[in-house]
Amino acid sequence: MSGLTHEEKIWYWLASTPRLGFKHMVSILEMQISLEEIFADPGSLSMLPEEMRETLKSRADMGRIEEELFSLEKQGIHAVPMPSGEYPPLLREIYRPPLILYVKGSLLRVGELPLGMVGTRLASREGMARMKQIARELADAGVTVVSGMARGIDTACHKGALEAGGVTVAVLGCGVERAYPSENKRLYHAIAETGAVISEFPPGTPPFAGNFPVRNRIISGMSRGILVGEANEASGAHNTARHAYEENRDVFAVPAEKPEQTAELPALLMENGSLSARSAREVLSYYGWAAEEPLQEESPEPGLDFFERELYNLLLKGDMTMQQLADRSGSAAAKVSLTLTKLEVKGLVERLPGNRFGKKI
Amino acid sequence: MLAKVGSCGLMGLGGFHVDVEVDVSSGMPCMEIVGLADTAVKESRERVRSALKNAGFAYPASRIIINLAPADLRKEGPIYDLPIAVGILAASGQVPFSGRRDTVFLGELSLDGEIRGVHGVLPMLIDARSRGMRRAVVPEENAGEAAYIEGLQILPVRNLSELASYMRGEKEMVYCQPGKFAARRESSGDIDFKYIKGQDAAKRAMEIAVAGSHNIFLIGPPGSGKTMLARAVPTIMPLLTFAEALEVTKVHSVSGELRGGIVTERPFRSPHHTASTASLIGGGAKARPGEVSLAHQGVLFLDELPEFRREALEALRQPLEDGFVTVSRVNARVEYPARFMLVASMNPCPCGYYGDPSGKCRCTPGQIRRYLSQRISGPLLNRVDLHVEVARPLYEDLISAREGEPSSAVRNRVEQAREIQRERYQKAGILVNSQLRGGMFDEFCKLDAACELLLSSAFQSLNLSARAYRRILMVARTIADLAGSGEIREEHVAEAVQYRSLDRKYWGGEV
Numbered sequence: 001m002s003g004l005t006h007e008e009k010i011w012y013w014l015a016s017t018p019r020l021g022f023k024h025m026v027s028i029l030e031m032q033i034s035l036e037e038i039f040a041d042p043g044s045l046s047m048l049p050e051e052m053r054e055t056l057k058s059r060a061d062m063g064r065i066e067e068e069l070f071s072l073e074k075q076g077i078h079a080v081p082m083p084s085g086e087y088p089p090l091l092r093e094i095y096r097p098p099l100i101l102y103v104k105g106s107l108l109r110v111g112e113l114p115l116g117m118v119g120t121r122l123a124s125r126e127g128m129a130r131m132k133q134i135a136r137e138l139a140d141a142g143v144t145v146v147s148g149m150a151r152g153i154d155t156a157c158h159k160g161a162l163e164a165g166g167v168t169v170a171v172l173g174c175g176v177e178r179a180y181p182s183e184n185k186r187l188y189h190a191i192a193e194t195g196a197v198i199s200e201f202p203p204g205t206p207p208f209a210g211n212f213p214v215r216n217r218i219i220s221g222m223s224r225g226i227l228v229g230e231a232n233e234a235s236g237a238h239n240t241a242r243h244a245y246e247e248n249r250d251v252f253a254v255p256a257e258k259p260e261q262t263a264e265l266p267a268l269l270m271e272n273g274s275l276s277a278r279s280a281r282e283v284l285s286y287y288g289w290a291a292e293e294p295l296q297e298e299s300p301e302p303g304l305d306f307f308e309r310e311l312y313n314l315l316l317k318g319d320m321t322m323q324q325l326a327d328r329s330g331s332a333a334a335k336v337s338l339t340l341t342k343l344e345v346k347g348l349v350e351r352l353p354g355n356r357f358g359k360k361i
Numbered sequence: 362m363l364a365k366v367g368s369c370g371l372m373g374l375g376g377f378h379v380d381v382e383v384d385v386s387s388g389m390p391c392m393e394i395v396g397l398a399d400t401a402v403k404e405s406r407e408r409v410r411s412a413l414k415n416a417g418f419a420y421p422a423s424r425i426i427i428n429l430a431p432a433d434l435r436k437e438g439p440i441y442d443l444p445i446a447v448g449i450l451a452a453s454g455q456v457p458f459s460g461r462r463d464t465v466f467l468g469e470l471s472l473d474g475e476i477r478g479v480h481g482v483l484p485m486l487i488d489a490r491s492r493g494m495r496r497a498v499v500p501e502e503n504a505g506e507a508a509y510i511e512g513l514q515i516l517p518v519r520n521l522s523e524l525a526s527y528m529r530g531e532k533e534m535v536y537c538q539p540g541k542f543a544a545r546r547e548s549s550g551d552i553d554f555k556y557i558k559g560q561d562a563a564k565r566a567m568e569i570a571v572a573g574s575h576n577i578f579l580i581g582p583p584g585s586g587k588t589m590l591a592r593a594v595p596t597i598m599p600l601l602t603f604a605e606a607l608e609v610t611k612v613h614s615v616s617g618e619l620r621g622g623i624v625t626e627r628p629f630r631s632p633h634h635t636a637s638t639a640s641l642i643g644g645g646a647k648a649r650p651g652e653v654s655l656a657h658q659g660v661l662f663l664d665e666l667p668e669f670r671r672e673a674l675e676a677l678r679q680p681l682e683d684g685f686v687t688v689s690r691v692n693a694r695v696e697y698p699a700r701f702m703l704v705a706s707m708n709p710c711p712c713g714y715y716g717d718p719s720g721k722c723r724c725t726p727g728q729i730r731r732y733l734s735q736r737i738s739g740p741l742l743n744r745v746d747l748h749v750e751v752a753r754p755l756y757e758d759l760i761s762a763r764e765g766e767p768s769s770a771v772r773n774r775v776e777q778a779r780e781i782q783r784e785r786y787q788k789a790g791i792l793v794n795s796q797l798r799g800g801m802f803d804e805f806c807k808l809d810a811a812c813e814l815l816l817s818s819a820f821q822s823l824n825l826s827a828r829a830y831r832r833i834l835m836v837a838r839t840i841a842d843l844a845g846s847g848e849i850r851e852e853h854v855a856e857a858v859q860y861r862s863l864d865r866k867y868w869g870g871e872v
Binding site: 181182323326333334336337341344345347351352353354 | 840
């Protein structure tokens with residue numbers, strides 16, 4: 001059964017009313033009457049528009065509220081209203097915090113140091129690999145990685161954290177009952193298992209474009225700082241960075257290493273005086289946390305034959321098409337094909353679209 | 362006076378005997394044709410009358426009744442013009458007619474008495490021969506295809522006067538020389554593997570495909586050379602055998618596509634994607650053979666596969682599975698052979714540039730995933746053994762003066778591999794690896810422990826779908842044959858695995 005207290009249920013009743021926002025809530029609380037009394041007589045909320053009072057009246061029945069909460073639970077979702085102990089403390093402090101969060105998993109798993117990690121959806125493979133590595137190391141050290149589960153950088157960061165066995169939180173711009181984007185279904189379930197998938201939007205809300213800038217404030221709002229990877233100036237990541245600045249959170253720009261990567265936003269942030277970090281270690285030491293021994297780059301299997309090693313070395317320099325590999329190694333396509341299979345099976349190489357291959361990241 | 366002239370009828374690829382009975386008697390002058398004759402046959406009346414007159418013969422002003430026996434089989438087409446004319450000439454005493462029961466006459470008449478060619482001569486005469494016919498009088502145009510039938514004397518005729526001279530003994534009958542079959546390859550000088558720059562992987566895949574007669578998908582952006590690769594396939598295909606040539610000629614004869622004599626090279630058919638289902642599979646009012654049958658023993662190239670009508674693609678399943686198509690007629694069902702190698706090209710996504718280094722692709726992962734899976738059904742995918750991604754060639758490849766291997770070298774390897782397959786499957790009733798089914802896998806595609814291990818690891822790490830298993834075995838078997846190896850080894854399996862792009866579950870991006 002729902003773990004909410006009686007008061008929290010009333011809070012839910014108010015907060016789940018469509019269009020009832022933070023300002024309304026503030027006015028209601030300023031009335032200095034108990035929640036119980038408000039629940040008994042919603043008509044007394046004169047500061048609210050007529051329709052809202054009607055909606056509240058029609059739902060002013062504890063049995064009905066409990067039913068609603070129960071049907072959420074059946075979907076694995078529980079409501080976390082602001083007064084709840086599960087509500088992220090840092091989030092309470094922002095300008096317009098969400099009155100209620102819908103959660104799959106549990107926010108109680110969030111540790112002492114939640115950090116947001118954001119970036120573009122169209123990231124380069126290297127950019128994603130870097131953020132994934134940083135996320136992995138941060139999570140390994142006990143940091144909770146908070147992101148938006150979007151394609152690209154967000155996904156890479158969640159995966160990095162999961163690989164380290166750490167806690168990660170995904171904040172969605174739609175209802176938490178479904179994975180968005182849909183190709184992240186497996187990721188979504190994995191995150192809910194050990195971390196939390198949350199949203200301020202009620203279940204069933206579609207991913208309207210306008211929801212995303214709004215949810216970004218939660219990513220920065222519940223974190224002590226955010227890391228910004230590859231992104232453009234006009235981007236969701238920039239929007240998140242702005243929220244972070246406004247709420248006085250730390251902003252770390254992760255500068256690009258290679259020219260192909262989108263370095264616009266991190267560069268811009270650094271120009272404007274933000275912190276920068278090239279590795280997890282730098283971030284951790286900023287907070288006075290000792291970093292774990294940096295994870296060793298796994299050296300390639302010693303069991304590679306001569307030609308396997310030759311192709312692998314070629315791919316270490318960069319992604320290539322099969323034709324390029326054949327030309328540069330001076331070998332026939334057949335030999336290159338079968339060697340690539342062996343390298344793929346050994347987990348060292350992965351196949352990319354367009355008959356290209358690259359080192360597996 | 363009654364005259365009986367032998368002729369033939371066509372049903373699908375088979376023939377049947379037709380007796381053209383001509384009765385000239387006294388009574389109201391008329392000419393009636395009976396015996397389930399279709400419109401073209403009924404029009405014979407006008408053609409025969411004019412032809413006889415213009416060739417200088419008398420058209421009897423009598424009651425002429427023509428019966429095409431047997432009366433319960435449909436007679437179609439203008440081929441009975443000639444036997445009808447002969448019958449009238451014989452029955453009216455204008456020309457001596459031996460009435461030999463071992464001779465058939467076929468041909469259409471022009472109004473001036475010239476004898477025109479008709480469709481389906483080869484299959485009709487093959488049937489006639491099997492019924493004991495010894496001679497056939499055919500239009501000169503059709504003599505080429507008819508000359509390959511052993512034991513059948515062919516007398517080519519150009520016009521009625523010539524035929525009359527033969528029959529009156531004025532001219533000595535000159536029968537055709539028996540045809541000597543020599544398979545040729547279309548020597549189109551500018552299409553050859555050596556002129557295709559880069560694309561080594563695709564060329565290798567084509568070699569494997571042709572060696573084992575495997576169906577193949579070419580996936581790539583516009584301008585990657587998919588069409589060029591497909592058109593080069595005939596240059597590496599083995600030569601037609603005589604038996605195969607006869608089969609192909611029969612089909613082409615029935616559809617009226619023959620130019621001259623027997624077909625000597627493998628067909629290459631590439632219908633446009635707006636083609637109707639009937640034109641692709643066969644059918645229509647006259648149950649004509651479709652592209653799949655015209656491609657029998659050759660290549661059917663479907664450029665831009667996703668653009669074909671879904672109905673047409675669905676209909677491909679029968680020929681791909683069974684090697685023939687069944688086409689329904691009003692009172693019968695006709696079977697045409699359709700054992701061909703399918704080569705199909707397609708773009709990887711709606712805009713066409715997924716995977717192209719130019720980064721032009723603006724499709725979402727969902728669009729990419731759905732594009733091909735929506736258009737290519739599971740059963741169709743199940744029948745395609747090789748998928749190869751073709752990338753746009755780099756500039757340095759295009760300007761490279763280095764020539765690749767010529768088609769002839771590839772063809773030699775292909776022919777050797779085919780020979781190995783012929784030997785191996787002598788008792789199994791199949792000819793090539795792509796025809797392997799059921800229990801034959803255990804017999805002919807045994808894998809040792811190392812291969813099994815590699816294959817199962819590959820399935821795991823590459824997330825291949827279950828259907829890939831058999832395909833990989835068949836392709837590995839062909840790769841081993843090309844390498845002259847009796848056993849399938851690890852490297853053959855490893856290479857075969859690379860040709861299953863569309864089976865990787867995360868085609869289009871991670872899930």
